[in-house]
Amino acid sequence: MSALLASNLYKSYASGKLRIDVLRGLSIAVEAGRLTLIEGPSGCGKSTLLSILSGLQRPDAGSVTALGQDLWRGDNDAVDRFRLQHTGFVFQGFNLFSALSALEQVMLPLGYMGMTRAEAIDRSQAALVEVGLGDRIDSRPAELSGGEKQRVAIARALAKRPQLLFADEPTSALDAASGQVVIDILRRVAHEHDTTVLCVSHDPRLVSHADRVLGMEDGVILNDRKMQSVSGPEKDGNVS
Amino acid sequence: MIIPLARKILIHDWRRFLPAMFAVALSGVLLLMQTALVFGILGATAVYMRESNAQVWVGYPGTQTIELGRPIPVTAQTALLADPGVARVEPFAWFNGDWQGPPRAGGVSVFVSGVSTEPNALMFSRVLTPAQRALLDQPFTILVDRAELAKLGLPIGGRALLNGRLVKLVGVASGISAFGGVNVVASLATARALDGSSGGAEVEYYVAELKHGANAAAVAARVNREARGYSAWTAASFARNAVLYWMFQTAAGVSAIFLAAVVFVVGAVITSQTLMGAITGSINEYATLHALGVGLRPLRRVVLEQSAWIGACGLVIGVVISLGLLGLAQAQGVPADINLAVWLMCAALVMGIALVSGTAAVRVLRKADPASLLR
Numbered sequence: 001m002s003a004l005l006a007s008n009l010y011k012s013y014a015s016g017k018l019r020i021d022v023l024r025g026l027s028i029a030v031e032a033g034r035l036t037l038i039e040g041p042s043g044c045g046k047s048t049l050l051s052i053l054s055g056l057q058r059p060d061a062g063s064v065t066a067l068g069q070d071l072w073r074g075d076n077d078a079v080d081r082f083r084l085q086h087t088g089f090v091f092q093g094f095n096l097f098s099a100l101s102a103l104e105q106v107m108l109p110l111g112y113m114g115m116t117r118a119e120a121i122d123r124s125q126a127a128l129v130e131v132g133l134g135d136r137i138d139s140r141p142a143e144l145s146g147g148e149k150q151r152v153a154i155a156r157a158l159a160k161r162p163q164l165l166f167a168d169e170p171t172s173a174l175d176a177a178s179g180q181v182v183i184d185i186l187r188r189v190a191h192e193h194d195t196t197v198l199c200v201s202h203d204p205r206l207v208s209h210a211d212r213v214l215g216m217e218d219g220v221i222l223n224d225r226k227m228q229s230v231s232g233p234e235k236d237g238n239v240s
Numbered sequence: 241m242i243i244p245l246a247r248k249i250l251i252h253d254w255r256r257f258l259p260a261m262f263a264v265a266l267s268g269v270l271l272l273m274q275t276a277l278v279f280g281i282l283g284a285t286a287v288y289m290r291e292s293n294a295q296v297w298v299g300y301p302g303t304q305t306i307e308l309g310r311p312i313p314v315t316a317q318t319a320l321l322a323d324p325g326v327a328r329v330e331p332f333a334w335f336n337g338d339w340q341g342p343p344r345a346g347g348v349s350v351f352v353s354g355v356s357t358e359p360n361a362l363m364f365s366r367v368l369t370p371a372q373r374a375l376l377d378q379p380f381t382i383l384v385d386r387a388e389l390a391k392l393g394l395p396i397g398g399r400a401l402l403n404g405r406l407v408k409l410v411g412v413a414s415g416i417s418a419f420g421g422v423n424v425v426a427s428l429a430t431a432r433a434l435d436g437s438s439g440g441a442e443v444e445y446y447v448a449e450l451k452h453g454a455n456a457a458a459v460a461a462r463v464n465r466e467a468r469g470y471s472a473w474t475a476a477s478f479a480r481n482a483v484l485y486w487m488f489q490t491a492a493g494v495s496a497i498f499l500a501a502v503v504f505v506v507g508a509v510i511t512s513q514t515l516m517g518a519i520t521g522s523i524n525e526y527a528t529l530h531a532l533g534v535g536l537r538p539l540r541r542v543v544l545e546q547s548a549w550i551g552a553c554g555l556v557i558g559v560v561i562s563l564g565l566l567g568l569a570q571a572q573g574v575p576a577d578i579n580l581a582v583w584l585m586c587a588a589l590v591m592g593i594a595l596v597s598g599t600a601a602v603r604v605l606r607k608a609d610p611a612s613l614l615r
């Protein structure tokens with residue numbers, strides 16, 4: 001059973017007098033416990049697809065079933081609630097509040113989930129340790145490198161313990177080493193927490209670490225490759 | 241909320257919010273000072289009530305301010321004395337005089353107050369010494385406020401024509417200047433002799449000192465029950481009526497309200513622009529929170545909380561500046577009159593400015609579209 005199931009998605013944008021059909025009847029199924037990657041040329045609609053699958057943007061037509069729930073059936077408040085409960089995001093930008101320490105950035109969404117302070121601190125510390133920032137919990141964004149900031153952003157998404165984790169070009173703003181750290185984290189999250197990780201990227205290293213790569217072009221999925229991962233042998237049994 | 245986001249941002253980016261705090265503070269200061277000055281200037285109309293030791297006043301029914309007084313029947317005095325709360329009653333004559341001073345001094349509008357010359361008299365008891373009153377025992381003698389000497393062009397000991405009769409200026413006091421003219425204080429006997437219009441015994445007002453523990457409002461209400469051709473007020477309400485009457489008679493009130501509206505709008509515009517700038521600067525962070533499932537309502541609350549803090553900080557700054565300015569006004573002898581109600585009103589307006597700004601700035605949050613983070 002797929003964690004994320006979309007069928008017949010349509011989405012177009014009006015750009016002046018022009019209408020751009022970005023998604024044309026796209027269907028996709030994404031399994032839990034894997035790192036699934038979408039790649040494709042610029043402008044082919046990858047980010048648009050991700051925003052529809054993750055509950056950020058309503059499709060013109062078609063349906064998304066996320067964790068067995070018809071995602072776009074309810075109103076926006078219902079979709080907000082679904083995201084609060086179940087989804088995490090990692091964007092290309094880090095989008096951290098300059099006023100907050102790493103720990104506070106991670107705790108912030110947990111507070112809105114109704115968690116107690118003690119619980120939020122525990123979870124946030126654990127998430128920061130998981131991304132290798134256990135010793136930087138008091139640092140503000142101004143004191144962190146780009147890679148460290150992205151790891152805080154990942155920790156912010158992970159601390160929610162989401163079943164669904166979406167990432168749009170998470171490594172494109174990072175150098176090779178930081179990119180590798182982020183890739184490892186995403187992979188580990190998928191395999192160890194049984195999280196559905198859906199990632200959009202051009203990064204060839206990410207491609208080689210994914211469990212499955214979907215090739216997208218012109219608003220449809222063209223090819224679907226199940227990968228035999230080169231790293232993380234202990235979890236390779238999960239794939240295929 | 242386990243992370244007080246609004247406050248954290250405010251403290252971290254205080255430099256960015258400082259202009260808004262000062263805008264709010266200065267709006268408050270402007271509102272407060274103009275109200276204090278208007279009340280201070282118009283407060284001169286209540287000098288008769290304020291500087292006298294009488295708690296109840298009786299005058300012609302419907303009289304809004306001392307200048308509009310008319311002679312009342314002498315039965316008013318007996319009615320007052322009959323009240324169990326009244327200790328003693330004193331007549332007070334008031335009329336508009338026709339002043340002819342030394343040539344070249346120009347025309348002056350004078351108000352004549354006829355007061356008792358008893359050492360413990362009620363009228364102007366706070367500003368006239370028994371010795372000054374005694375000077376008025378001589379017929380056709382007058383006192384004026386020290387500040388009016390120049391206006392009258394008359395030295396102490398000088399003479400002028402008042403209602404066609406020669407009067408002699410025998411001294412000066414301070415704290416009896418009137419609003420819109422010169423207060424001339426004379427004895428009741430002199431006043432009666434000068435006032436051509438009144439038919440002898442009648443005066444415009446009776447003022448009463450109450451027995452210890454008597455309630456002025458209750459006495460006034462009791463007197464009013466039986467009153468014919470006169471009416472009783474507490475000194476405080478008569479004073480308030482006078483200030484309010486002049487406030488709206490002279491358009492001082494209307495212009496004060498107009499200026500207040502301008503100040504309110506300017507303060508709100510500056511504050512909301514600051515808040516909008518702050519939100520726009522963090523729009524991607526807000527959008528990320530929204531993506532993570534935080535609804536727009538809690539995000540709006542963050543902005544409103546920030547505006548409330550800006551209001552509170554502005555209030556503190558404003559109070560400090562206002563106290564300084566009021567002290568300065570007092571030191572310079574500028575009439576400024578302030579009371580708790582005015583403080584509270586200005587505080588409410590300041591918080592209003594802040595919250596209206598916050599409400600306006602909240603709109604910017606609509607730009608926090610998480611889909612825009614995916615491109």
Ligand SMILES: Nc1ncnc2c1ncn2[C@@H]1O[C@H](COP(=O)(O)OP(=O)(O)OP(=O)(O)O)[C@@H](O)[C@H]1O
Nearest residue numbers: 013014015022041042043044045046047048049615
């Ligand atoms: N809000 C919008 N309004 C109008 N057109 C849009 C909007 N968002 C995206 N588009 C258009 O839709 C198309 C697909 O955009 P999308 O962001 O999904 O591409 P992408 O595959 O993520 O590209 P890239 O790899 O460059 O990020 C593009 O042609 C883009 O110009």
Ligand SMILES: [Mg+2]
Nearest residue numbers: 046047614615
């Ligand atoms: Mg994209």
